[in-house]
Amino acid sequence: xxxxxxxxVSEVLDVDAEEFRAQAAADGEVVxxxxxxxxxxxxxxxxxxxxxxxxVADGRWTDSTDDTNALMRVPRRLLELIGFEKELGLHNAxxxxxxxxxxxxxxxxxxxxxxxxxxxxxxxTSAEGMRLVSDAMWTIPPAGETARSYLSxxxxxxxxxxxxxxxxxVRYHAMANTGAAADTFAVDAPNxxxxxxxxxxxxxxxxxxPHYQVAHADDxxxxxxxxxxxxxxxxxxxVNSPFFPPDLYEAGVxxxxxxxxxxxxxxxxxxxxxxxxxxxxxxxxxxxxxxVEQAVDRVVADSTIVPMPxxxxxxFDDSFATLRTKHGTYWRWVxxxxxxxxxxxxxxRIEFRPIPAQPTVRDSIAFQAAFAGLMEALPRxxxxxxxxxxxxxxxxxxAATRMGLDSGxxxxxxxxxxxxxxxxxxxxLLAHARHxxxxxxxxxTEAERYIAPLRWRVEAMxxxxxxxxxxxxxxxxxxxxxxxxxxxxxxxxxxxxxxxxLEGTFADWA
Numbered sequence: 001x002x003x004x005x006x007x008x009v010s011e012v013l014d015v016d017a018e019e020f021r022a023q024a025a026a027d028g029e030v031v032x033x034x035x036x037x038x039x040x041x042x043x044x045x046x047x048x049x050x051x052x053x054x055x056v057a058d059g060r061w062t063d064s065t066d067d068t069n070a071l072m073r074v075p076r077r078l079l080e081l082i083g084f085e086k087e088l089g090l091h092n093a094x095x096x097x098x099x100x101x102x103x104x105x106x107x108x109x110x111x112x113x114x115x116x117x118x119x120x121x122x123x124x125t126s127a128e129g130m131r132l133v134s135d136a137m138w139t140i141p142p143a144g145e146t147a148r149s150y151l152s153x154x155x156x157x158x159x160x161x162x163x164x165x166x167x168x169x170v171r172y173h174a175m176a177n178t179g180a181a182a183d184t185f186a187v188d189a190p191n192x193x194x195x196x197x198x199x200x201x202x203x204x205x206x207x208x209x210p211h212y213q214v215a216h217a218d219d220x221x222x223x224x225x226x227x228x229x230x231x232x233x234x235x236x237x238x239v240n241s242p243f244f245p246p247d248l249y250e251a252g253v254x255x256x257x258x259x260x261x262x263x264x265x266x267x268x269x270x271x272x273x274x275x276x277x278x279x280x281x282x283x284x285x286x287x288x289x290x291x292v293e294q295a296v297d298r299v300v301a302d303s304t305i306v307p308m309p310x311x312x313x314x315x316f317d318d319s320f321a322t323l324r325t326k327h328g329t330y331w332r333w334v335x336x337x338x339x340x341x342x343x344x345x346x347x348x349r350i351e352f353r354p355i356p357a358q359p360t361v362r363d364s365i366a367f368q369a370a371f372a373g374l375m376e377a378l379p380r381x382x383x384x385x386x387x388x389x390x391x392x393x394x395x396x397x398x399a400a401t402r403m404g405l406d407s408g409x410x411x412x413x414x415x416x417x418x419x420x421x422x423x424x425x426x427x428x429l430l431a432h433a434r435h436x437x438x439x440x441x442x443x444x445t446e447a448e449r450y451i452a453p454l455r456w457r458v459e460a461m462x463x464x465x466x467x468x469x470x471x472x473x474x475x476x477x478x479x480x481x482x483x484x485x486x487x488x489x490x491x492x493x494x495x496x497x498x499x500x501x502l503e504g505t506f507a508d509w510a
Contacts, residue, residue: 027321046349048099049368053084053206069491070142104442185198205271208364373447
């Protein structure tokens with residue numbers, strides 16, 4: 001007889017945590033032995049990409065404009081049909097690209113794959129009256145529901161708490177049912193009041209995640225530490241979530257206060273506050289790495305939320321399967337990864353996780369290309385920004401979430417000059433991103449094409465967050481309520497995206 005979902009969750013909760021941790025530690029030694037043997041080395045750099053979306057109603061099946069662009073649950077059969085993967089919420093869909101060698105053909109292949117698969121997905125979802133949206137945070141709840149109820153509704157089945165609108169991932173549901181789980185999972189953001197019995201509030205947010213596979217695993221710490229220095233400046237260019245669904249704001253707070261206090265990027269705070277508990281944060285800006293072995297040791301030492309059962313097969317990375325499972329809840333904004341189905345395909349890579357989902361595909365690929373270009377150029381040129389104190393890099397990251405391009409990012413230019421001038425910073429940063437592309441085989445014209453969407457943001461001092469703030473500000477000035485202003489902004493965002501998602505850029509919205 002097939003087990004119920006609650007029984008499957010209960011099985012996970014019965015896994016021996018000490019045994020799980022011991023096996024993860026043993027697996028860590030396996031990985032370090034393979035690192036010593038050079039198994040994770042490759043002759044070239046590889047890039048990959050993860051792209052998250054949420055689904056909304058396109059309004060075709062209703063006479064009421066109130067339901068237009070309301071959040072929608074994606075049927076599981078439809079996810080399978082479009083070849084996307086489930087994420088935390090039933091409204092989410094995730095695309096992962098096929099890894100490609102870093103170079104002009106590889107980045108073109110990444111862009112073309114995203115465009116082709118997304119275009120096909122948009123056609124399929126359109127037949128269901130829904131549309132996939134590329135955005136950092138949804139703000140219009142499902143028709144007839146509040147955001148609060150959608151995110152907090154749960155039931156108890158056989159002593160197991162199940163979030164009503166969460167995907168059927170045992171790990172996600174188990175997080176709320178362990179003995180060490182928090183009593184509630186709350187969002188900590190200005191003027192926001194949201195608590196739930198499960199981690200479902202994390203499904204407010206969506207992101208893009210460029211991956212960069214290093215050629216020599218021993219060099220991973222250098223790439224990792226450079227990635228920490230560029231995290232703040234790149235996030236400042238990509239901020240895209242200044243507003244929550246209106247019913248999540250505290251009662252009695254006026255619209256003017258909410259607008260003034262809002263941060264440019266709340267996605268970081270949502271992820272950290274929902275999943276961090278106590279003095280051992282699960283979601284964090286990681287410290288510098290001194291060695292590649294230390295990267296493995298950090299995963300081993302990371303606290304265990306849910307010790308999942310692990311089945312070992314014949315893949316190469318099944319020899320450290322428990323460590324890979326543990327790594328699934330090793331949430332760092334810059335995250336080292338070791339895996340590979342075969343010994344010849346084994347790789348060490350950096351997942352760059354700070355960037356929220358962007359208005360268009362070209363803007364998203366611009367971040368992927370810029371990140372990869374910087375990973376090529378900065379170590380090659382021994383760029384002095386590596387000497388920026390780690391504390392300053394972390395402060396940059398936090399400041400970027402608050403004020404975006406106005407956050408006073410601290411940078412050290414190629415000539416050793418320390419600056420907080422955004423023009424000087426981005427002139428140096430984008431020049432090195434472009435150089436990294438050119439030394440990887442891109443023509444000057446093609447390299448500039450990929451960097452141009454980000455360069456425009458610097459020149460215009462415009463980000464998706466400033467666009468959203470202006471849209472809300474205009475509506476409030478015209479007499480709209482906060483709910484009307486945020487809803488109107490969100491529909492304007494989706495309308496603008498409909499015309500530009502696949503081939504346009506955010507600059508077309510100006």
